[in-house]
Structures are given as C-alpha cells and as structure tokens.
Amino acid sequence: MGRSPCCDENGLKKGPWTPEEDQKLMEYIQKNGHGSWRALPRLAGLNRCGKSCRLRWTNYLRPDIKRGKFTQEEEQTILQLHSVLGNKWSAIAKHLPGRTDNEIKNFWNTHLKKKLIQMGFDPMTHRPRTDFFAALPQLIALANLRQLVEQRPWDDHAARIQVEAVQAAKLQCLQNLLQSAASITTTPSSSSMNTIPSDLGLLSPPQMSSLSTLPSPSFLESISGQDMVAGQLSDIQIPSSFFEQPTSNEANQQSDFTPKSSVEGENGTPKMLLSENSLPPLADFPISNLGDACGASSCDGSSIQFPSWPELFDEQFMCEFV
DNA sequence: AAGAATCCCAACCGCAAGTTG
C-alpha cells in the first residue's frame, strides 16, 4: 500500500481546516514567515503536518489569492497556456496572478476539459478529436431529439449526418488499413492482419491530405444544426493552435501529453511518434464499437480489432475513394 | 418532499527533484 500517510503520524489531524486553525496558521506566518514547513505546525501550535499547513497556506490563506469565478480572459489564458505547457499547473499559475495551481487544475478538470470534449477536441492535444465516432451515437441521438422537439419527420439534414458518419467511418477504417500495410513493411513481426496497433506512425502528408474529409470542428458545427455544439462554442474561444500544423515545439511537447509507457518500447527504444508535420493519429477509434456509447476517450493505446473488408467497404465506396 | 445523481473543490497522496550534511 505504499508508505503511510504523513498526517497519520502522531495522530495529527486531517481533513477540513477550522477557522481557529486558519487563524493560528495565518498569524504565525505573517509574524515569522513559514520557514521550515516541517517545524511550523509545532511552532504555531497546530496539530497538523507541515505539508497540510503548506497546502492550506498556498491554496487558501495566502493574502494575494484571488477568489471567485474565472474571467473569460483567465479562461482564455489557461487554454492557451495548456495547449503549450500541458498539465503544468504550477507553470500556468505563474501567468495568472492570484490563482493557485490547484484552483486552475480544478477549473480545468471540471469545466474546460469538458467543454473541449463536448466541442470535439482532445483536451490533451487541443486538436480535433480523432475518436469523434465515440460521440457519434450522442450526436445522432441529439439529432433525433431535435426532430422530436420540432415534431417534424426525419429531415434531410439528419439523414445527411448518418451518411457522412458512415462515410467518415469508412475513411477511418481505410486509413487504419493503410497504416497496417505500412507497418507490415516496416515491422514484419508485428501483429496479425486483423489487429492494428494503435501506436503506429502516421500516413505521409500526401496520404493524409487524401483523407482530409474526416470530421473537423466545422463538421461538428455543421451537424449541430447551428444550435447544438454552437451553443458550446459561443462561450468558449478556440485556442489558436487548434487548426495549425504542429510546430516543432509542439511536437516536442507531445511527450508531455503521452504517458511514457506508451511512447517507449519495452527496451526503452522509442516507438514511432507523431512526425513533426503530421496530423494527429486517426487510428484511435475502435471501429468494432461503432454505434456504442463509448467513454470520453478511446486513446488508451490498446489494439484495435478490425471487421472484415467486405463488411465495411462496398465496391462503390472503394471506387469513389480510388 | 425526498432520494438519487451529479458537480465541485479542498485536501490528501505519493512521486520526484532539490537541498543539506
């Protein structure tokens, strides 16, 4: 179970701070500074561990702390900094005077992250989500709901959503297969024909451009009927990096967003990562789950089971693609 | 009105980096 909690030692108090404790801590620090946090509780007459005192001070009692709702400007700043720095909350907090890393982290986890996901963006990369199909059932359900509300028969617009979705699913699948083929030529010992490792490299830019009809935020916006996703868009601005090709700096940052275990092979040699000029991976979507209400993210680095060719591609589609 | 579900955030946990002797 790991080491025992520091505050369990000597029966030190845990949990919410009382106003009396706050008062003691504040008075002591204002008088003497915090000095050694470990020694502070004893000197201040508090039955807490130093760590608890430090957190209470830095996250709550510090006089320069700004409380209350985050402003639009702060929200914008957090989004921009997060797109560059990732989950470096303390670094982000340095750019927001009066805000603590904990507060920013909470705000991110409870508000901004959800907004980005709802808008179809990957909150870690700040780029359009590649597992958009995970949200497809919800989108279709919403389209249905809208139809019910308006008491109208299923209209062309909603039908078009389904057509586009199927088309995009096919493109997605095709890309996976192309990746598979590429991996076979480069890694002969790789997995079986029907199991595509999701950490493969990407298609080259020309190949990618041929798949550029895959869903984008504008697509999401278009299928929203101007009121579904657009409602979310109205109160949040899209970070400037969303539709740009990644810069080399961004590519370097990628390692911050990716758990080391999924980046490095067992012997520590790096597996194929995003190339500097590539778009984000499109292969994270488990096709076999199409139509299921999936979780918020499917970027789990696991393998993807593929259905057989005939199930997915009719001749007409292949002709269109070719 | 009441119970269930969800949201929110203060606080905790544990790891890693930095410091000291």
Added chain:
DNA sequence: GCAACTTGCGGTTGGGATTCT
C-alpha cells in the same frame, strides 16, 4: 557520491452542495 530530509508538483478522492427525477 550518497543517504536523509524537505519541498513542489500533479493526480486523485471524499464529501458537501446543487440539480434532477
């Protein structure tokens, strides 16, 4: 160089508040 100690950081959680059914 090394071990012990301290501090900082990011992820996670418990439980109160709020909303939904």
